[in-house]
Amino acid sequence: MDFVRAKDVAEAIAAKAERPDAEFLAGGTDLMVAVNLDDHRPQSVIGLRHVAELQQMDDTRIGAGVTWDRLERAPQRALAQAARTVGSPQIRAAGTIGGNVGTASPAGDGLAWIAALDAGIEVASVERGRRIVPWAEFFVGVKRTSLAADEMITAVVLPDEQIEAQEFAKVGSRNTMVISTVSCVVARVGSGYRVALGSVAPTPMRAFQAEEMLNDETSPSPAAIAEFGRLVAAEVRPITDHRSTEAYRRHAAGVLAGRLLERCLSS
Amino acid sequence: MTVSLTINGDQHTSTAAGWESLLSVMRDEIGLRGSKDACDQGECGSCSVVLDGTLVCSCLIMIGDCEDASITTVEGLAGSGALHAVQEALLDEGGVQCGFCTPGFVVAGAHLLEANPHPTEDEIREALSGNICRCTGYGGILRALELLSNAPSGGDA
Ligand SMILES: Cc1cc2nc3c(=O)[nH]c(=O)nc-3n(C[C@H](O)[C@H](O)[C@H](O)COP(=O)(O)OP(=O)(O)OC[C@H]3O[C@@H](n4cnc5c(N)ncnc54)[C@H](O)[C@@H]3O)c2cc1C
Ligand code: FES
Ligand code: FES
Numbered sequence: 001m002d003f004v005r006a007k008d009v010a011e012a013i014a015a016k017a018e019r020p021d022a023e024f025l026a027g028g029t030d031l032m033v034a035v036n037l038d039d040h041r042p043q044s045v046i047g048l049r050h051v052a053e054l055q056q057m058d059d060t061r062i063g064a065g066v067t068w069d070r071l072e073r074a075p076q077r078a079l080a081q082a083a084r085t086v087g088s089p090q091i092r093a094a095g096t097i098g099g100n101v102g103t104a105s106p107a108g109d110g111l112a113w114i115a116a117l118d119a120g121i122e123v124a125s126v127e128r129g130r131r132i133v134p135w136a137e138f139f140v141g142v143k144r145t146s147l148a149a150d151e152m153i154t155a156v157v158l159p160d161e162q163i164e165a166q167e168f169a170k171v172g173s174r175n176t177m178v179i180s181t182v183s184c185v186v187a188r189v190g191s192g193y194r195v196a197l198g199s200v201a202p203t204p205m206r207a208f209q210a211e212e213m214l215n216d217e218t219s220p221s222p223a224a225i226a227e228f229g230r231l232v233a234a235e236v237r238p239i240t241d242h243r244s245t246e247a248y249r250r251h252a253a254g255v256l257a258g259r260l261l262e263r264c265l266s267s
Numbered sequence: 268m269t270v271s272l273t274i275n276g277d278q279h280t281s282t283a284a285g286w287e288s289l290l291s292v293m294r295d296e297i298g299l300r301g302s303k304d305a306c307d308q309g310e311c312g313s314c315s316v317v318l319d320g321t322l323v324c325s326c327l328i329m330i331g332d333c334e335d336a337s338i339t340t341v342e343g344l345a346g347s348g349a350l351h352a353v354q355e356a357l358l359d360e361g362g363v364q365c366g367f368c369t370p371g372f373v374v375a376g377a378h379l380l381e382a383n384p385h386p387t388e389d390e391i392r393e394a395l396s397g398n399i400c401r402c403t404g405y406g407g408i409l410r411a412l413e414l415l416s417n418a419p420s421g422g423d424a
Contacts, residue, residue: 001285003268003331025329029309032327035286036307042286047332089375090324091309126331177397179308 005047009054009124012046012152017126019044020149026054026065027094029087030103045107046152053065054098055152060158061122064098071097071110076158078116078166078185082109087169098153101138104145107123107180111139111204113168114156115196116185122155123147132157139203164188165264170198171252173243181244182252184232186260191216193264195228195257200236200249207235210257219265272333274299275343290314293332293340301341301370308372312398314341315371322378324397341370344377353377356411364402371398376412385416 004022006012016022022044025031034040048054054065059075069092071083086092086109100110100119114121120132121239127150140146147153166187172178183198193214195207211232214220220228233254268285269280274293278413281292288307293299303313307326314325317339325338344351353376356362363369372395379386388393391412397401400408 001268001331003285003329005332005334027330028327028329028332032288032329033308035329036288036326040286041284045285045329045331047329049332087309089394090312090315090322092398093321094323104280155349 002044002045004045005049006051009152009154012048012051013124013126013150015046016152017150018235019046022046024048024102024152026042026096026099026102027067029091029095030099030105048098048152051127054096060160061244062097062156064101064153064155065096066098067093068095068097076113076117076163077166079110079113081096081168082113082170082183082185085109085168085176085178091177097156100144101153101156104139104143106142106202106204107183107199108204109170109180109198110156111135111185112183112185112196112198113166115204115206116166116194117158117163117189118161118194119159120157120231121153122157123151124154125151127228130154135204142202161189164190165267167260167263167267169256171256179243182238182249182256184253184256184260186257186264188264191218193261195232195261197232197236197253197257199243200238200253204236205236207232207257209235214261220261225258225261228261229254232257268331270330270334270401272335273337275339276328281330282335283330285329287330288326289316289318289328289330289333289338290325291327291403299342303370305365305367310399311368312371313368315374315398317374317378322375322397328361339374341373344373351377352415353380353411356414357408360407360411360414362407362411368398368400368402372400372408376408376415377413380415384420386412388418390415391416 004015023042025047054063056063068083068086074080100108121138124130170180170183180199187194233250236253238246238249270281305311305313309324311328316325
Protein backbone atom coordinates (compact mmCIF):
# COMPACT_ATOMS: atom_id res chain seq x y z
CA MET A 1 0.00 0.00 0.00
CA ASP A 2 1.23 3.44 -0.76
CA PHE A 3 0.74 6.22 1.82
CA VAL A 4 1.10 9.95 1.20
CA ARG A 5 1.19 12.16 4.26
CA ALA A 6 -0.11 15.48 2.95
CA LYS A 7 1.15 18.59 4.68
CA ASP A 8 -1.32 20.98 3.03
CA VAL A 9 -4.37 20.97 0.75
CA ALA A 10 -2.25 21.60 -2.37
CA GLU A 11 -0.23 18.48 -1.67
CA ALA A 12 -3.33 16.41 -0.91
CA ILE A 13 -5.12 17.32 -4.15
CA ALA A 14 -1.94 16.93 -6.21
CA ALA A 15 -1.57 13.41 -4.81
CA LYS A 16 -5.24 12.68 -5.53
CA ALA A 17 -4.93 13.96 -9.12
CA GLU A 18 -2.11 11.49 -9.68
CA ARG A 19 -3.92 8.61 -7.93
CA PRO A 20 -7.66 8.74 -8.65
CA ASP A 21 -8.10 5.48 -6.71
CA ALA A 22 -6.46 6.82 -3.55
CA GLU A 23 -8.58 7.11 -0.42
CA PHE A 24 -8.34 9.96 2.04
CA LEU A 25 -7.73 9.13 5.69
CA ALA A 26 -8.77 11.56 8.41
CA GLY A 27 -9.54 9.99 11.81
CA GLY A 28 -9.96 6.52 10.34
CA THR A 29 -13.00 5.75 12.49
CA ASP A 30 -15.00 4.74 9.43
CA LEU A 31 -12.21 3.65 7.09
CA MET A 32 -10.50 1.33 9.59
CA VAL A 33 -13.78 -0.34 10.50
CA ALA A 34 -14.08 -1.24 6.80
CA VAL A 35 -10.49 -2.54 6.84
CA ASN A 36 -10.89 -4.57 10.03
CA LEU A 37 -14.39 -5.95 9.53
CA ASP A 38 -15.07 -5.90 5.78
CA ASP A 39 -11.58 -6.84 4.58
CA HIS A 40 -11.31 -3.55 2.73
CA ARG A 41 -7.73 -3.25 1.41
CA PRO A 42 -6.89 0.27 0.24
CA GLN A 43 -4.15 0.36 -2.38
CA SER A 44 -3.28 3.98 -1.89
CA VAL A 45 -4.06 6.33 1.02
CA ILE A 46 -3.62 10.08 1.44
CA GLY A 47 -3.32 10.98 5.13
CA LEU A 48 -4.85 14.33 6.15
CA ARG A 49 -4.10 14.33 9.88
CA HIS A 50 -1.25 16.83 9.47
CA VAL A 51 -3.02 19.36 7.21
CA ALA A 52 -3.33 22.43 9.45
CA GLU A 53 -5.83 24.26 7.24
CA LEU A 54 -8.39 21.49 7.64
CA GLN A 55 -8.31 21.93 11.40
CA GLN A 56 -9.40 25.55 11.38
CA MET A 57 -12.90 26.65 12.31
CA ASP A 58 -14.81 29.87 12.85
CA ASP A 59 -18.48 30.93 12.98
CA THR A 60 -19.21 30.19 9.33
CA ARG A 61 -16.57 27.72 8.19
CA ILE A 62 -15.62 24.40 9.71
CA GLY A 63 -12.51 22.71 8.33
CA ALA A 64 -13.00 19.09 7.25
CA GLY A 65 -10.40 17.91 9.75
CA VAL A 66 -12.05 19.36 12.87
CA THR A 67 -12.65 16.50 15.31
CA TRP A 68 -15.88 15.90 17.21
CA ASP A 69 -14.27 16.64 20.58
CA ARG A 70 -13.61 20.19 19.39
CA LEU A 71 -17.09 20.45 17.86
CA GLU A 72 -18.55 19.66 21.29
CA ARG A 73 -17.51 23.23 22.13
CA ALA A 74 -18.51 24.74 18.78
CA PRO A 75 -20.45 28.03 18.88
CA GLN A 76 -23.15 26.42 16.72
CA ARG A 77 -25.36 24.93 19.41
CA ALA A 78 -27.01 22.10 17.47
CA LEU A 79 -23.66 20.99 16.00
CA ALA A 80 -22.17 20.91 19.49
CA GLN A 81 -25.15 18.87 20.70
CA ALA A 82 -24.69 16.43 17.80
CA ALA A 83 -20.95 16.16 18.43
CA ARG A 84 -21.60 15.26 22.06
CA THR A 85 -23.55 12.17 20.97
CA VAL A 86 -20.94 10.76 18.58
CA GLY A 87 -19.35 7.49 19.73
CA SER A 88 -17.09 7.76 22.78
CA PRO A 89 -14.24 10.05 23.89
CA GLN A 90 -11.80 7.98 21.83
CA ILE A 91 -14.02 8.19 18.73
CA ARG A 92 -14.66 11.93 19.19
CA ALA A 93 -10.93 12.59 19.56
CA ALA A 94 -10.20 10.98 16.19
CA GLY A 95 -13.34 11.27 14.04
CA THR A 96 -13.88 14.40 11.97
CA ILE A 97 -16.78 16.22 10.38
CA GLY A 98 -15.10 15.80 6.97
CA GLY A 99 -15.03 12.04 7.49
CA ASN A 100 -18.71 12.09 8.45
CA VAL A 101 -19.49 13.98 5.24
CA GLY A 102 -17.17 11.74 3.21
CA THR A 103 -18.81 8.56 4.47
CA ALA A 104 -22.27 10.08 3.82
CA SER A 105 -24.03 7.46 5.92
CA PRO A 106 -27.74 8.24 6.33
CA ALA A 107 -27.00 7.98 10.06
CA GLY A 108 -24.11 10.49 10.05
CA ASP A 109 -24.87 12.74 13.02
CA GLY A 110 -23.42 15.88 11.45
CA LEU A 111 -25.51 15.68 8.32
CA ALA A 112 -28.95 16.81 9.54
CA TRP A 113 -27.29 19.92 10.91
CA ILE A 114 -25.66 20.63 7.55
CA ALA A 115 -29.04 20.25 5.82
CA ALA A 116 -30.92 22.36 8.37
CA LEU A 117 -28.53 25.29 8.07
CA ASP A 118 -28.32 24.96 4.29
CA ALA A 119 -24.56 24.55 4.52
CA GLY A 120 -22.40 23.88 1.49
CA ILE A 121 -19.55 21.43 1.18
CA GLU A 122 -16.36 23.15 0.01
CA VAL A 123 -14.34 20.84 -2.23
CA ALA A 124 -10.97 21.31 -3.91
CA SER A 125 -9.16 19.83 -6.89
CA VAL A 126 -6.14 20.74 -8.99
CA GLU A 127 -8.32 21.03 -12.14
CA ARG A 128 -11.18 23.13 -10.83
CA GLY A 129 -9.76 24.82 -7.75
CA ARG A 130 -12.25 25.36 -4.91
CA ARG A 131 -16.01 25.27 -5.23
CA ILE A 132 -18.91 25.04 -2.82
CA VAL A 133 -21.43 22.29 -3.51
CA PRO A 134 -24.90 22.77 -1.97
CA TRP A 135 -25.55 19.90 0.50
CA ALA A 136 -28.54 18.66 -1.49
CA GLU A 137 -26.30 18.17 -4.53
CA PHE A 138 -23.46 16.68 -2.53
CA PHE A 139 -25.34 13.80 -0.87
CA VAL A 140 -26.79 11.65 -3.64
CA GLY A 141 -27.52 8.28 -2.02
CA VAL A 142 -26.70 5.89 0.80
CA LYS A 143 -22.96 6.42 1.33
CA ARG A 144 -22.78 8.11 -2.07
CA THR A 145 -21.70 11.67 -2.82
CA SER A 146 -21.11 13.73 -5.93
CA LEU A 147 -17.44 14.26 -5.02
CA ALA A 148 -15.35 13.77 -8.18
CA ALA A 149 -12.46 11.29 -8.32
CA ASP A 150 -9.87 14.10 -8.18
CA GLU A 151 -11.54 16.10 -5.39
CA MET A 152 -11.31 16.36 -1.63
CA ILE A 153 -13.56 17.93 0.99
CA THR A 154 -11.98 20.99 2.58
CA ALA A 155 -14.75 22.50 4.73
CA VAL A 156 -18.40 22.82 5.65
CA VAL A 157 -19.45 26.39 4.92
CA LEU A 158 -22.48 28.15 6.37
CA PRO A 159 -24.39 30.82 4.46
CA ASP A 160 -24.42 34.27 6.00
CA GLU A 161 -27.80 34.11 7.76
CA GLN A 162 -29.10 35.09 11.15
CA ILE A 163 -29.66 31.89 13.13
CA GLU A 164 -32.04 32.64 15.99
CA ALA A 165 -32.16 29.15 17.49
CA GLN A 166 -30.97 25.63 16.65
CA GLU A 167 -31.53 22.33 18.43
CA PHE A 168 -30.36 18.74 17.75
CA ALA A 169 -31.55 15.44 19.16
CA LYS A 170 -31.28 11.81 18.17
CA VAL A 171 -32.99 8.58 19.07
CA GLY A 172 -31.09 5.31 19.35
CA SER A 173 -31.34 2.00 21.12
CA ARG A 174 -29.38 3.24 24.14
CA ASN A 175 -27.99 6.49 25.48
CA THR A 176 -24.36 6.52 24.34
CA MET A 177 -22.15 4.91 21.71
CA VAL A 178 -25.11 4.44 19.44
CA ILE A 179 -25.82 4.92 15.76
CA SER A 180 -28.89 7.12 15.21
CA THR A 181 -32.25 5.50 14.58
CA VAL A 182 -33.48 9.01 13.77
CA SER A 183 -31.66 12.32 14.13
CA CYS A 184 -33.23 15.74 13.80
CA VAL A 185 -32.29 19.41 13.77
CA VAL A 186 -34.82 22.22 14.02
CA ALA A 187 -33.58 25.77 13.47
CA ARG A 188 -35.09 29.21 13.38
CA VAL A 189 -33.26 31.12 10.67
CA GLY A 190 -34.29 34.73 10.06
CA SER A 191 -38.05 34.62 10.44
CA GLY A 192 -38.51 31.07 9.09
CA TYR A 193 -38.16 27.54 10.42
CA ARG A 194 -36.07 24.66 9.15
CA VAL A 195 -36.31 21.00 9.99
CA ALA A 196 -33.83 18.39 8.78
CA LEU A 197 -33.58 14.71 9.57
CA GLY A 198 -31.11 11.84 9.35
CA SER A 199 -31.58 8.05 9.14
CA VAL A 200 -35.02 8.44 7.56
CA ALA A 201 -34.03 8.58 3.88
CA PRO A 202 -31.01 7.61 1.74
CA THR A 203 -29.56 11.08 2.35
CA PRO A 204 -30.12 13.77 4.96
CA MET A 205 -33.42 15.48 4.13
CA ARG A 206 -35.51 18.53 4.90
CA ALA A 207 -39.26 18.35 5.61
CA PHE A 208 -40.29 21.32 3.51
CA GLN A 209 -44.07 20.95 3.91
CA ALA A 210 -43.72 21.14 7.67
CA GLU A 211 -41.47 24.21 7.33
CA GLU A 212 -43.94 25.95 5.06
CA MET A 213 -46.90 25.19 7.29
CA LEU A 214 -45.29 27.16 10.12
CA ASN A 215 -44.41 29.93 7.71
CA ASP A 216 -43.18 33.02 9.60
CA GLU A 217 -45.33 32.39 12.69
CA THR A 218 -43.36 33.76 15.66
CA SER A 219 -45.24 31.79 18.32
CA PRO A 220 -46.93 28.75 16.82
CA SER A 221 -49.90 27.43 18.83
CA PRO A 222 -49.77 23.97 20.45
CA ALA A 223 -52.00 22.80 17.60
CA ALA A 224 -49.54 24.13 15.03
CA ILE A 225 -46.65 22.41 16.81
CA ALA A 226 -48.55 19.12 16.77
CA GLU A 227 -49.37 19.59 13.10
CA PHE A 228 -45.68 20.31 12.43
CA GLY A 229 -44.75 16.95 13.95
CA ARG A 230 -47.47 15.19 11.94
CA LEU A 231 -46.23 16.72 8.70
CA VAL A 232 -42.64 15.73 9.44
CA ALA A 233 -43.73 12.14 10.15
CA ALA A 234 -45.65 12.09 6.87
CA GLU A 235 -42.79 13.53 4.85
CA VAL A 236 -39.90 11.31 5.93
CA ARG A 237 -39.05 8.22 3.85
CA PRO A 238 -37.66 5.68 6.33
CA ILE A 239 -37.06 1.98 5.82
CA THR A 240 -37.15 -1.04 8.12
CA ASP A 241 -33.68 -2.45 8.79
CA HIS A 242 -31.73 -4.17 11.57
CA ARG A 243 -31.84 -1.00 13.70
CA SER A 244 -35.51 -0.13 13.59
CA THR A 245 -38.77 -0.22 11.70
CA GLU A 246 -40.23 2.17 9.19
CA ALA A 247 -43.21 2.86 11.47
CA TYR A 248 -41.10 3.58 14.56
CA ARG A 249 -38.75 5.89 12.66
CA ARG A 250 -41.71 7.82 11.25
CA HIS A 251 -43.22 8.18 14.71
CA ALA A 252 -39.91 9.19 16.31
CA ALA A 253 -39.20 11.76 13.57
CA GLY A 254 -42.49 13.53 14.32
CA VAL A 255 -41.95 13.47 18.08
CA LEU A 256 -38.36 14.74 17.81
CA ALA A 257 -39.30 17.54 15.41
CA GLY A 258 -42.13 18.77 17.66
CA ARG A 259 -39.96 18.64 20.75
CA LEU A 260 -37.05 20.47 19.11
CA LEU A 261 -39.42 23.13 17.77
CA GLU A 262 -40.64 23.74 21.32
CA ARG A 263 -37.03 24.02 22.50
CA CYS A 264 -36.26 26.53 19.74
CA LEU A 265 -39.29 28.59 20.74
CA SER A 266 -38.31 28.68 24.40
CA SER A 267 -34.63 29.48 23.82
CA MET B 268 5.93 -0.05 3.53
CA THR B 269 8.30 0.87 6.37
CA VAL B 270 7.09 3.01 9.26
CA SER B 271 9.23 4.28 12.12
CA LEU B 272 7.48 5.18 15.34
CA THR B 273 8.18 5.59 19.03
CA ILE B 274 6.33 3.41 21.51
CA ASN B 275 6.87 4.04 25.23
CA GLY B 276 10.06 5.91 24.36
CA ASP B 277 11.51 3.09 22.26
CA GLN B 278 12.06 3.38 18.53
CA HIS B 279 10.35 0.69 16.44
CA THR B 280 10.12 -0.02 12.72
CA SER B 281 7.16 -1.77 11.13
CA THR B 282 7.16 -3.39 7.72
CA ALA B 283 3.51 -4.45 7.86
CA ALA B 284 1.07 -3.54 5.07
CA GLY B 285 0.16 0.13 5.46
CA TRP B 286 -3.53 -0.57 6.10
CA GLU B 287 -2.83 -2.76 9.14
CA SER B 288 -3.95 -1.31 12.45
CA LEU B 289 -1.48 0.03 14.99
CA LEU B 290 -3.01 -2.52 17.38
CA SER B 291 -2.21 -5.52 15.18
CA VAL B 292 1.32 -4.22 14.52
CA MET B 293 1.95 -3.77 18.25
CA ARG B 294 0.58 -7.18 19.13
CA ASP B 295 1.73 -9.33 16.22
CA GLU B 296 4.85 -7.63 14.85
CA ILE B 297 6.38 -5.79 17.80
CA GLY B 298 5.22 -8.15 20.54
CA LEU B 299 3.54 -5.60 22.81
CA ARG B 300 0.41 -7.52 23.79
CA GLY B 301 -0.78 -5.32 26.66
CA SER B 302 -3.30 -3.52 24.45
CA LYS B 303 -6.16 -5.97 23.89
CA ASP B 304 -8.13 -6.75 20.77
CA ALA B 305 -11.71 -7.35 21.81
CA CYS B 306 -13.80 -5.82 19.03
CA ASP B 307 -11.52 -4.35 16.34
CA GLN B 308 -14.14 -1.67 15.66
CA GLY B 309 -13.70 1.11 18.19
CA GLU B 310 -16.52 0.02 20.47
CA CYS B 311 -14.81 -1.40 23.55
CA GLY B 312 -11.70 0.65 24.34
CA SER B 313 -9.59 -2.38 25.28
CA CYS B 314 -6.98 -1.24 22.75
CA SER B 315 -6.78 2.37 24.05
CA VAL B 316 -3.40 4.09 23.67
CA VAL B 317 -2.22 7.69 23.76
CA LEU B 318 -1.13 8.78 20.27
CA ASP B 319 0.67 12.14 20.12
CA GLY B 320 -1.15 13.23 23.28
CA THR B 321 -4.63 12.00 22.30
CA LEU B 322 -6.49 8.98 23.71
CA VAL B 323 -7.51 6.80 20.75
CA CYS B 324 -8.49 3.24 19.89
CA SER B 325 -5.35 1.71 18.36
CA CYS B 326 -7.51 -0.74 16.36
CA LEU B 327 -8.70 2.27 14.31
CA ILE B 328 -5.27 3.81 13.69
CA MET B 329 -3.74 2.88 10.36
CA ILE B 330 -0.07 1.98 10.75
CA GLY B 331 0.70 3.85 7.52
CA ASP B 332 -0.35 7.04 9.35
CA CYS B 333 2.07 6.46 12.25
CA GLU B 334 5.38 7.65 10.78
CA ASP B 335 7.17 9.61 13.54
CA ALA B 336 4.21 9.13 15.90
CA SER B 337 4.76 8.85 19.62
CA ILE B 338 2.62 6.28 21.43
CA THR B 339 2.11 5.36 25.04
CA THR B 340 0.62 1.96 25.84
CA VAL B 341 -0.15 0.25 29.13
CA GLU B 342 3.36 -1.23 29.08
CA GLY B 343 4.75 2.30 29.19
CA LEU B 344 2.86 3.32 32.33
CA ALA B 345 4.28 0.99 34.97
CA GLY B 346 7.76 2.13 36.00
CA SER B 347 10.67 -0.20 36.67
CA GLY B 348 9.02 -3.02 38.57
CA ALA B 349 6.40 -0.78 40.20
CA LEU B 350 2.76 -0.57 39.16
CA HIS B 351 1.21 2.69 38.01
CA ALA B 352 -1.02 4.40 40.56
CA VAL B 353 -4.11 3.52 38.51
CA GLN B 354 -3.11 -0.15 38.46
CA GLU B 355 -2.55 -0.14 42.25
CA ALA B 356 -5.90 1.52 42.83
CA LEU B 357 -7.71 -0.96 40.57
CA LEU B 358 -6.23 -3.80 42.61
CA ASP B 359 -7.12 -2.13 45.92
CA GLU B 360 -10.71 -1.46 44.92
CA GLY B 361 -11.44 -4.76 43.15
CA GLY B 362 -11.64 -3.13 39.74
CA VAL B 363 -10.22 -6.17 37.96
CA GLN B 364 -11.90 -9.48 37.27
CA CYS B 365 -11.03 -11.24 33.99
CA GLY B 366 -8.71 -8.32 33.23
CA PHE B 367 -9.36 -8.12 29.51
CA CYS B 368 -10.62 -4.53 29.68
CA THR B 369 -8.06 -3.48 32.29
CA PRO B 370 -5.23 -2.19 30.05
CA GLY B 371 -7.69 0.11 28.30
CA PHE B 372 -9.05 1.43 31.58
CA VAL B 373 -5.52 1.95 32.93
CA VAL B 374 -4.50 3.97 29.88
CA ALA B 375 -7.75 5.99 29.84
CA GLY B 376 -7.63 6.57 33.61
CA ALA B 377 -3.99 7.65 33.58
CA HIS B 378 -4.67 9.95 30.63
CA LEU B 379 -7.53 11.61 32.54
CA LEU B 380 -5.49 12.11 35.72
CA GLU B 381 -2.58 13.58 33.81
CA ALA B 382 -4.80 16.36 32.44
CA ASN B 383 -7.02 16.64 35.51
CA PRO B 384 -5.55 15.27 38.77
CA HIS B 385 -8.78 15.78 40.77
CA PRO B 386 -11.67 14.87 38.46
CA THR B 387 -15.25 14.80 39.72
CA GLU B 388 -17.29 11.60 39.57
CA ASP B 389 -18.98 12.86 36.41
CA GLU B 390 -15.63 13.65 34.80
CA ILE B 391 -14.38 10.15 35.66
CA ARG B 392 -17.50 8.51 34.19
CA GLU B 393 -17.21 10.65 31.07
CA ALA B 394 -13.49 9.91 30.60
CA LEU B 395 -14.05 6.15 30.94
CA SER B 396 -17.21 6.06 28.82
CA GLY B 397 -15.36 4.67 25.80
CA ASN B 398 -14.21 1.62 27.76
CA ILE B 399 -16.45 -1.38 28.28
CA CYS B 400 -16.14 -3.93 31.07
CA ARG B 401 -18.28 -7.06 31.02
CA CYS B 402 -17.30 -8.33 34.47
CA THR B 403 -17.02 -5.78 37.24
CA GLY B 404 -20.15 -3.67 36.87
CA TYR B 405 -17.77 -0.68 36.92
CA GLY B 406 -18.13 -0.04 40.69
CA GLY B 407 -14.57 -1.02 41.54
CA ILE B 408 -13.16 0.82 38.55
CA LEU B 409 -14.96 4.05 39.44
CA ARG B 410 -13.96 3.73 43.11
CA ALA B 411 -10.33 3.29 42.06
CA LEU B 412 -10.33 6.53 40.10
CA GLU B 413 -12.22 8.35 42.87
CA LEU B 414 -9.61 7.19 45.36
CA LEU B 415 -6.86 8.73 43.26
CA SER B 416 -8.87 11.86 42.59
CA ASN B 417 -9.28 12.43 46.33
CA ALA B 418 -5.61 11.82 47.13
CA PRO B 419 -3.79 15.08 47.97
CA SER B 420 -1.47 14.72 45.02
CA GLY B 421 -4.25 13.50 42.73
CA GLY B 422 -3.18 11.14 39.99
CA ASP B 423 0.44 11.29 41.16
CA ALA B 424 -0.47 9.43 44.37
C1 LIG C 1 -17.34 2.98 17.73
C2 LIG C 1 -17.83 4.00 16.73
C3 LIG C 1 -18.89 4.83 17.06
C4 LIG C 1 -19.35 5.76 16.14
N1 LIG C 1 -20.40 6.56 16.50
C5 LIG C 1 -20.87 7.45 15.61
C6 LIG C 1 -21.98 8.29 15.96
O1 LIG C 1 -22.52 8.23 17.08
N2 LIG C 1 -22.43 9.19 15.03
C7 LIG C 1 -21.84 9.29 13.79
O2 LIG C 1 -22.28 10.11 12.99
N3 LIG C 1 -20.80 8.51 13.45
C8 LIG C 1 -20.31 7.60 14.32
N4 LIG C 1 -19.25 6.80 13.96
C9 LIG C 1 -18.71 6.90 12.60
C10 LIG C 1 -17.50 7.83 12.46
O3 LIG C 1 -16.84 8.00 13.70
C11 LIG C 1 -17.89 9.21 11.92
O4 LIG C 1 -18.55 9.09 10.70
C12 LIG C 1 -16.66 10.13 11.78
O5 LIG C 1 -17.11 11.45 11.62
C13 LIG C 1 -15.77 9.74 10.62
O6 LIG C 1 -14.67 10.63 10.58
P1 LIG C 1 -13.16 10.15 10.36
O7 LIG C 1 -12.33 11.36 10.34
O8 LIG C 1 -12.80 9.11 11.34
O9 LIG C 1 -13.30 9.50 8.92
P2 LIG C 1 -12.34 8.50 8.10
O10 LIG C 1 -12.63 7.11 8.53
O11 LIG C 1 -10.95 8.97 8.13
O12 LIG C 1 -12.95 8.75 6.64
C14 LIG C 1 -14.29 8.39 6.33
C15 LIG C 1 -14.52 8.48 4.83
O13 LIG C 1 -14.46 9.83 4.41
C16 LIG C 1 -13.41 10.02 3.46
N5 LIG C 1 -12.78 11.30 3.81
C17 LIG C 1 -12.31 11.70 5.02
N6 LIG C 1 -11.87 12.96 4.97
C18 LIG C 1 -12.06 13.38 3.69
C19 LIG C 1 -11.79 14.61 2.98
N7 LIG C 1 -11.27 15.67 3.60
N8 LIG C 1 -12.12 14.67 1.66
C20 LIG C 1 -12.68 13.61 1.03
N9 LIG C 1 -12.95 12.43 1.64
C21 LIG C 1 -12.65 12.32 2.95
C22 LIG C 1 -12.49 8.83 3.64
O14 LIG C 1 -11.82 8.52 2.44
C23 LIG C 1 -13.48 7.75 4.02
O15 LIG C 1 -14.12 7.24 2.89
C24 LIG C 1 -18.75 5.87 14.87
C25 LIG C 1 -17.66 5.06 14.55
C26 LIG C 1 -17.19 4.13 15.48
C27 LIG C 1 -16.02 3.27 15.11
S1 FES D 1 -10.42 -3.46 20.09
FE1 FES D 1 -10.24 -1.35 19.66
S2 FES D 1 -11.99 -0.53 20.58
FE2 FES D 1 -12.32 -2.68 20.83
S1 FES E 1 -12.68 -7.29 34.10
FE1 FES E 1 -13.50 -8.59 32.58
S2 FES E 1 -14.09 -7.17 31.04
FE2 FES E 1 -13.54 -5.91 32.65
